[in-house]
Amino acid sequence: MSAINVRSTAIGLGLAVAACVAVPALLSSYWIYLAITAVVSGVIMQSYGVIVGRAGVMSLCQWSFAAIGAWVVMRLNLSDAPGGFLLWLLLGGLAAVPVGVAIGLPALRIRGVNLAVITFGFAVSADLVLNVNQFPGTSELKTVVRPSMFATNGRYFILAVIVFTVLAIGLALLNRTRLGMSWLELRHSERAAAAHGISVARSKLAAFAISAFIAGIGGGLLAGQLGLVVSSNFSMGQSLAMFAMAILIGPHNIEGAIMGGVMGAIMATIMDKLKLPQDLGGMLFGVLAIFALRSGISQTDMVRARKRERAARGLLDKVKDATGPADPAPAVTQAVTPAVTPVAATGEPCLAVRDLTVRFGRVVALDSVDLTVPAGSVVGLIGPNGAGKSTFIATVTGFVSGYEGAVELDGRSIDKLTPSVRARRGLRRTFQTTVIAPELTQYEYLTIGAGRRLAKAEADELLDFFGCPPGEVPVSIVDVGTRRLLDVAAAIAARPKVALLDEPAAGQSAAESLLLGRRLAQVPERFGVSILLVEHDMELVRAACSQVTVLDFGHVIASGPTEAVLEDPAVMAAYLGTAEVPGTETGAETGAEPVAEPTA
Structure with a gap:
């Protein structure tokens, strides 16, 4: 106590x-x-x-x-x-x-x-x-x-x-x-x-x-x-x-x-x-x-x-006095966490999704989607709004049932497992909208996420790494952006095999988003956790991901090394809303995997 x-x-x-x-x-x-x-x-x-x-x-x-x-x-x-x-x-x-x-x-x-x-x-x-x-x-x-x-x-x-x-x-x-x-x-x-x-x-x-x-x-x-x-x-x-x-x-x-x-x-x-x-x-x-x-x-x-928040604000004031005023300038931010070039992992697939198809009535939300997250890597999943990214995460983590295809974690099928069992097996996720009990302190929330009592040093390392306030600070007084970072820290605290992060940079400034990307690029080596990152911020994706898969209307339109995929005209067309989408030749020229033209 x-x-x-x-x-x-x-x-x-x-x-x-x-x-x-x-x-x-x-x-x-x-x-x-x-x-x-x-x-x-x-x-x-x-x-x-x-x-x-x-x-x-x-x-x-x-x-x-x-x-x-x-x-x-x-x-x-x-x-x-x-x-x-x-x-x-x-x-x-x-x-x-x-x-x-x-x-x-x-x-x-x-x-x-x-x-x-x-x-x-x-x-x-x-x-x-x-x-x-x-x-x-x-x-x-x-x-x-x-x-x-x-x-x-x-x-x-x-x-x-x-x-x-x-x-x-x-x-x-x-x-x-x-x-x-x-x-x-x-x-x-x-x-x-x-x-x-x-x-x-x-x-x-x-x-x-x-x-x-x-x-x-x-x-x-x-x-x-x-x-x-x-x-x-x-x-x-x-x-x-x-x-x-x-x-x-x-x-x-x-x-x-x-x-x-x-x-x-x-x-x-x-x-x-x-x-x-x-x-x-x-x-x-x-x-x-x-x-x-x-x-x-x-x-x-x-x-x-109110009593807890008064004490926490006093603690934050002490920390601020000890560290001096924060400078949000990108130059300072970049100096804190140096850029890391994402390196494609060559390990065995940690998460393998094959031929995943999800239907809601007559609507096909995902159509024969294949995606692999190698061990020790950060893989991106991008696409315009409504492409099926969040549906993909929800399905893989067990929140959508009745799908077709196969989901394997560390070489073992998890198709028949509930979301909580999949999480305990090593598949964690975050949500676009965080719902954290405001009564909890950050230490307590990390304990829930980890599924075990964390040592104070381990909890402090996670909070410091992701730029969160001291662990005694209650969730009720941290801003939305910090809550998203805390959500990511809680997912990593469990040391899962794969963490699926759904737009963790929402609410962050451009500099903060870039900093988060550099931090995520270090997670596999530092914490032993592979990541599947869903994001709209392309600079963050470039900073964190070695590979990227692109969805549009539930179809995979490109998949491969990050830079090659992001330069693919098919990907640009999907993001810019161009009516015509290039065919398979473009994917071959850029080094991305060739795919068929998507249909709405």
């Missing part, structure tokens, strides 16, 4: 200990009861923090998972099962996991409002079942037996705080893992997550399973607090109100979970004191949640982001 995290954890533990001492000693029984309710609600809010706050899934059934946990605790209590309340609490959480996974299965195909409807349907169904079937022990009036050392309300508050704190620490540690950070990327772009080798299915199901487990624990705690529970304790209305509160506050942050728990506990009391309908509180949170959805950020995220 960083020093800041250690300090924050120490402060949090200190506050938890202080609450455990002060609340039972200073408050009346009524306020102790409300404090227990706040902590139990905070536990359930942490389940919203995982599924809604981190993974960005609209789940409206977390209280139904809590009902499962409560049902199991009361069933075991009625049966006088061995192990006692703490074991029953754990078993209640585990019982909710398979149900959470089952509810999460539709999330693999649908998302957004449609998924919210499905989860709400489960909440309604659970509500109906609970109304017809009483919880175990209610007919016999057998209350849940608390552990002897937590029998009183004052001591039960301490137990609830311990459970809340253990879960908070566990989630904080989980959030620092690749799985935890992958949820943030899923929230912003599932395609980008898959391109980084993250299994979208496993990550989503893990989020549902963990959130269901936490909610089940919360339900068991509620059963221990009340002794007996009824269906109204887990109504679908509560799920909706808590969901709205989660959107507004952001319970994936510890302070958000605490605030949500407190508001959930005292809202009913406030409404009662003001002689207002209880449903008005839920409506208020719903209206405020709409504004949070429109802004795309919760209140605690906003506060944290």
Whole structure:
């Protein structure tokens, strides 16, 4: 953990200990009861923090998972099962996991409002079942037996705080893992997550399973607090109100979970004191949640982001003072990274695409395209807008299925593999539009891209090589051009066999673009990664690529050494929009591979 995290954890533990001492000693029984309710609600809010706050899934059934946990605790209590309340609490959480996974299965195909409807349907169904079937022990009036050392309300508050704190620490540690950070990327772009080798299915199901487990624990705690529970304790209305509160506050942050728990506990009391309908509180949170959805950020995220950005700007100012004002003049830029003449690689094909054909209905996007990326090389793929370049990358990396032809990586077919598996096999890509979670620092994003925890020296080398700011700087304050460079750095950090870069120089100045080309030319030797570069900037292509393939209307119209291809009249005609395209003789004269005249 960083020093800041250690300090924050120490402060949090200190506050938890202080609450455990002060609340039972200073408050009346009524306020102790409300404090227990706040902590139990905070536990359930942490389940919203995982599924809604981190993974960005609209789940409206977390209280139904809590009902499962409560049902199991009361069933075991009625049966006088061995192990006692703490074991029953754990078993209640585990019982909710398979149900959470089952509810999460539709999330693999649908998302957004449609998924919210499905989860709400489960909440309604659970509500109906609970109304017809009483919880175990209610007919016999057998209350849940608390552990002897937590029998009183004052001591039960301490137990609830311990459970809340253990879960908070566990989630904080989980959030620092690749799985935890992958949820943030899923929230912003599932395609980008898959391109980084993250299994979208496993990550989503893990989020549902963990959130269901936490909610089940919360339900068991509620059963221990009340002794007996009824269906109204887990109504679908509560799920909706808590969901709205989660959107507004952001319970994936510890302070958000605490605030949500407190508001959930005292809202009913406030409404009662003001002689207002209880449903008005839920409506208020719903209206405020709409504004949070429109802004795309919760209140605690906003506060944290501002604090993080202030610290990062201070760091950038220190770096700027240490290095002096930047001079964007091309002469200086060229001196930083000397020109490198791209040398054609003679190694075995690292990526081989043969006879690739892609159809969208009657439209032929790619027609029998052949392309090879030799090991240790930078190969360009160019062409006018609409030529099929991005479709080519999407197909090769598995995002377009149902194609004809063959794609081989390192001599092995990958045609039947999903995008995430292809990425893990060593085929990474970037996108024309970067979608990086702004909450992440650059170090964290490189970790996601690499699929492993990078040493600080290795991460700093990548960031410095591509001209990115220091790694502690959050993505939220870097410009679009820098985000594209960070995307490239993340793809290279994984040390794939081939990185497919889709217009990485967009948003860069001419000097910056030329500098990037020189950097890319060094990547195979320095990092052991071959590159397929899609670009419109011909100077960048000349600086980086030893070979170039040109597409026009889905056809290959030239392929060969860079200079020869770029001087080919057929290529010039394609870029200038000339109606007539020269035939095969031109390709033979320039040294490019002869090809047939393309058809629209």
